[in-house]
Amino acid sequence: MSEPVIEQLLATTGLDELYPVVASLRMTPGWHKKRPSLWKEPRTEFRPLHWRYDVGRAALDQAGRWIGTDLAERRNYLLFNPVGDNDYDTVRTLVVAFQMIKPGEYARAHRHTPNAMRLILDAGPGCYTVVDGIKLPMRTGDFLLTPGGCWHSHYNEGEASAYWIDVLDVPLVHLLEPMFFEDHPDRSQKVVAEPAGHPFYFPPQRTLPALAAAPGDDGVQRLTLETAQHIPTVDISLLKFAAGTGRDFGRNTASRVFAVVAGRGTARIGELTAQWARGDVIAVPSWSPYEIRAHEDAVLLEVCDEPVLRKLGFYREGARPEAPEHSHPSDEAFES
Structure with missing residues (x-):
């Protein structure tokens, strides 16, 4: 005796009856798709966009009146592309954010699958990040890496707020789905080294002469x-x-x-x-x-x-x- 689902399929008398039956089986006829799956050249719903630092900095300063790193893991603004209900991705594979840390604050340690990198816009002495126990400066013009899986936390022991741009490949990880995230059990890391140079650290004194x-x-x-x-x-x-x-x-x-x-x-x-x-x-x-x-x-x-x-x-x-x-x-x- 045939299975009920096969009997249901064989009982259809035309395509109009067949389509809802196969849809209930989570099958789509390739000739009857809701939307095209192939096109002649790349296309994207993501839009070219421009964000101003002076606007982002003002917004961070205002948020700093009410939200601290004790309440927010990171005080940042994600620069999102208005695609559907997206409020995170900047482009398909990358997310960018403006971030700020006030004097005396620290952003607690965590680690995750996505890779991160930071361009420091305005920061003075006393601002630094710790990556797997390595203390790296965060001063104006510096560029730093935080590879996926590394513990990282940020500190501002200076006298002025520090501002930077974060770039992460989180959207790529979302697409591929190998995401892991973990808070540091002690909330902060112990500094084990403070090297003069490090492969994660690109100060302008090093990069700009090479660029020139x-x-x-x-x-x-x-x-x-x-x-x-x-x-x-x-x-x-x-x-x-x-x-x-x-x-x-x-x-x-x-x-x-x-x-x-x-x-x-x-x-x-x-x-x-x-x-x-x-x-x-x-x-x-x-x-x-x-x-x-x-x-x-x-x-x-x-x-x-x-x-x-x-x-x-x-x-x-x-x-x-x-x-x-x-x-x-x-x-x-x-x-x-």
């Missing part, structure tokens, strides 16, 4: 930081633009974010034109054409997921689409 010595191309220089052995999911680079120079980067399948280390300029990403300044954050989703021009000497930090796409064979570059016939309202911003 990097080969230039039409006024733009690039220094790729040696971070792959510690954080293999992203490439991290510093880009230096001479005043009045810029570049059309075309588009590619990687997602990326930029943080402005110094200078001012204009970015055009897809339909977005943004005037950027020090401390600002710019999101460039996958397959978005983007162009960056500096109005004064400038340095930008770039974090992108290109290594993941290359490893999987998904990385591809494409030319920038032809400009529309109508003029862009901010074209004058690109005049040198």
Whole structure:
């Protein structure tokens, strides 16, 4: 005797009767999908976006009146892309945040699967992070790594609030689902070493001379930081633009974010034109054409997921689409 479900299938007299039966079995006819599953070129709901540091800093200062690190694990603002109900991801694989710690505060220790990195915007003596017992300074212009699985906590023993930009690959971990998180059993770590140099620590005294010595191309220089052995999911680079120079980067399948280390300029990403300044954050989703021009000497930090796409064979570059016939309202911003 046939199973009831097979009898139900065989009893259907047409497609209109068949579809609800197979749907109840959690099967979708490939010819009758609700939405396409393949398309001619990459597309994304993520939007090019620009966040200003002066706005983020003011918002952090205001929150600091009412919320401390005793109440919030981290006092930060996540820079999210308005995709559906998303209030976390900045681009598909990366999340960026502005964070602040006040004098006398510490952010308790924890560890997690995602990798993290930090660009320090404004911080003086006495601000530092501890990564697996290693004490690393957090001063203006510093860039630091916190590879996945490392205990990390932040301290401010100085006299002024400290501000920085966090970049993490949490959304990538969400997509792949290998997430682990753990609070430190003692809430804080014991400092076991305070080295003069460390592979997780990139001070401007080290990076900027190397960037200045990097080969230039039409006024733009690039220094790729040696971070792959510690954080293999992203490439991290510093880009230096001479005043009045810029570049059309075309588009590619990687997602990326930029943080402005110094200078001012204009970015055009897809339909977005943004005037950027020090401390600002710019999101460039996958397959978005983007162009960056500096109005004064400038340095930008770039974090992108290109290594993941290359490893999987998904990385591809494409030319920038032809400009529309109508003029862009901010074209004058690109005049040198």
